[in-house]
Amino acid sequence: MRTLDDLGNAHSVIGRRWSPEQSPEQERILVLARSALDFISATGQRYDFEDFFKTPDSGRTPLQGGTAELRERMDRTRRFFEKVREEPESAEEVAQSQAILDTLRYIESTSQQAAFADYLEHVEANAPPFVVAAFDTQEAAEAWLASHPHLPDPANVLVANEYRDVFYERETNVRYLPRNHELQRYFTKLEEKEQPVAVAFFETPAKAESWWRAQVEPPRRAWVQVGGELYLAAYFPNIHHRTLFPRSPLCVPFREGAPTRTLADLANAHPAIGRRWSPDQSPEQERILGLARDALDFIYAAGQRYDFEDFLETPDSGGPPPRGGTAELKERMDRTRRFFEKVREEPEFAEEVAQSQAILDTLRYIESTGRQDAFADYLEHVEANAPYFVVASFDTREDAEAWLASNPHLPDPARVLVANEYHAVIYDRETNFRRLRRIDDLQGYFEELEEKEEQPVAVASFETREEAESWWRAQAEPARRAWVRVGDELYLAAYFPNIHHRALFPMPKRS
Secondary structure, eight states: OOOHHHHHHHHHHHHTTOOTTOOHHHHHHHHHHHHHHHHHHHBTBHHHHHHHTTSTTSOOOOOOOSOHHHHHHHHHHHHHHHHHHHSOSSTHHHHHHHHHHHHHHHHHHTTOHHHHHHHHHHHHTTOSOOOSOEESSHHHHHHHHHHOSSOOBSBEEEETTEEEEOEEETTTTEEEOOBOOHHHHHHHHHHHHOOOOOSOEESSHHHHHHHHHHOSSOOSEEEEEETTEEEEEEEETTTTEEEEEESSTTOOOOOTTOOOOSHHHHHHTHHHHHTTOOTTOOHHHHHHHHHHHHHHHHHHHTTBHHHHHHHHHSTTOOOOOOOOSOHHHHHHHHHHHHHHHHHHHSOSSTTHHHHHHHHHHHHHHHHHTTOHHHHHHHHHHHHTTOSOOOSOEESSHHHHHHHHHHOSSOOBSEEEEETTEEEEEEEETTTTEEEEEEOOHHHHHHHHHHHTTOOOOOSOEESSHHHHHHHHHHOSSOOSEEEEEETTEEEEEEEETTTTEEEEEEOOOOO
16 A cells, blocks of 8 residues: 655655756656656645555556657656666665656556646746645635545645645545645745746736736746736646735735734735845844744744734733843844834835734734743744754654643644654644644755755764764754764754754755
């Protein structure tokens, strides 16, 4: 039987063969193999894929489909990994190569070559994260979620231009659409690679949307400018959907004058920071804007959705701010407060009144609830470019599930580690819905390090992982992260002081 975990593990055999000196032919083979593995997750085919391999010898023969060029690429990829399977560099490459071969066979045997070709084109265009459906309203999305007999899982959908995960458990028929941060991550990576250049200019979003709908053969993505703001025009031909995403993270239009009440309000406050960020800014302004950004993100990372919303239900409670944090942090927060009070009084755009207020509310929440020390720890974590922040760690899934079931005040949204694998906490207080979902944040983190061109330099070398773990546990004052070598493999030693946890993460060998 095959699972999505098998496909995740198979990326290693691709990474070991990826090299800057490789031939264009090998690059195309490895890219196709990687994309085939990702295609199953992106299109929500967990259960179809697993069911297919419950009867692997049922006699199904590959069906013809797709272009001749795609069939030839898939054939070359198959031959390449058949050879790897027969002549592996390490024992685990036999199973990893077989997982790639099984994925190619699944795509062909279920006649999905055309869908796979569309996905390849989407990936090669560096388009926004792939989605399987789009809905104008939450009500329409919920109706689809409730009535669909065969929900895709895992997958992304759009609800009023917000990215959502499809959470579906076939065994229990649990169905849920939590928000995710896929678009925010996409924009972050995109801006590291390219400078946006608008291909068209409009006075209003309505005019831009009309122009985008009128394009006969639109590209997968294009930058446009509306007033003084950049938007990414996106096209998803698999669902015949066109949309405009504001460049600012999470892309929810801000409601002018609205009070800060939800995490969406915090996400919408980022443009007030981004407009003032400049390569030529003073170090002082950079520290102010960086602190404002990190304060907004701290609420997410620490899983404080409900605490934050509850605090703002009684904004004039009058309690004195508890003392905490260093004098240096207090001064930074005071300077940041004064900066955005001035922005609120003298905004460049009308929506900056509410955006600035959201930042000020966040600073007030941190101080009034005595979270300065926790915020200082988070700032140190971010500035060290450490692996993604987590609020808990568990040795086994059973321990994590027990915590999930018994915790009266679950953090949400937040990340936890289960056997050193990242999981998202999904919690709905109104319905008491509680789930842990495995996520690939660590893969994304390593990709970000690679994009920043960090060259790993090991500070220590060991023959076995056990020796490395013993050494890391013995460090009296460990850094947030450090590279170590175990045999021929690189590992990232990570320290999470907020939960007193130390871990070794193997560096994936993947482009």
